[in-house]
Amino acid sequence: MSLTMDVVLQQARPVLPVLVIEDISLALDLARALHAGGVRVLEVTLRTPRALDALAAVRKELPDLLVGAGTLIHTEQFLEAREAGAQFAVSPGCTERLAAAAEDSGLPYLPGVMTPSEVLLALEYGYRSLKLFPANGNASVKMLKSFKGPFTGIRFCPTGGITQDNLLTFLRLPNVACVGGTWVAPANLIRARAWDQITQLAAEACELANSLEPHA
Numbered sequence: 001m002s003l004t005m006d007v008v009l010q011q012a013r014p015v016l017p018v019l020v021i022e023d024i025s026l027a028l029d030l031a032r033a034l035h036a037g038g039v040r041v042l043e044v045t046l047r048t049p050r051a052l053d054a055l056a057a058v059r060k061e062l063p064d065l066l067v068g069a070g071t072l073i074h075t076e077q078f079l080e081a082r083e084a085g086a087q088f089a090v091s092p093g094c095t096e097r098l099a100a101a102a103e104d105s106g107l108p109y110l111p112g113v114m115t116p117s118e119v120l121l122a123l124e125y126g127y128r129s130l131k132l133f134p135a136n137g138n139a140s141v142k143m144l145k146s147f148k149g150p151f152t153g154i155r156f157c158p159t160g161g162i163t164q165d166n167l168l169t170f171l172r173l174p175n176v177a178c179v180g181g182t183w184v185a186p187a188n189l190i191r192a193r194a195w196d197q198i199t200q201l202a203a204e205a206c207e208l209a210n211s212l213e214p215h216a
């Protein structure tokens, strides 16, 4: 059976780390550190020159992880991501052309939304798993609570502004599948090769989430 975005988000819970990999030689250690902390799904953003190579290396060396490509903002990036071995694709928003490119690539796709009309558009394209970007603290928590009524069955991955302090507030919401963010792999810790600290950040997120009742 082919992988769906719904399954990717279920696997990712509680956290989908959003990785910005500047130095490809650190990619595997970074992925291993997150994996050791309980992470099962990663998003490598295509924001840096060697991001696709980093993604390919992680895919090849760490087959236990699900690896997606993030920050897909140009149509051609979907095929490039697939060729590098990405198992899913993520964008900060969505357009008709991006949705068509996602469809053509065959990759499970997590489009970004921010408003009810964007949710409706994503629904028209057939998406039920959506990234809420950016997640603006309590305002976004309230918005997701309001989304629960009209958007039955839609699951969100709030990203952009998630920290260890607000993670549980989001994860408690029944329409939140998981959260995404860079806080588990901050640039300064990557640069310092502080792998134990990164493992610790991931483990803390998993531990916090374990205190929650599972979603129905």
Ligand SMILES: O=C(O)C(=O)C[C@H](O)[C@H](O)COP(=O)(O)O
Binding pocket: 018, 045, 070, 071, 072, 090, 091, 092, 093, 112, 133, 159, 160, 161, 162, 180, 181, 182, 183
């Ligand atoms: O690159 C993308 O595709 C995005 O949508 C943006 C990222 O998900 C956020 O920039 C992560 O935000 P922080 O966790 O607050 O650092």
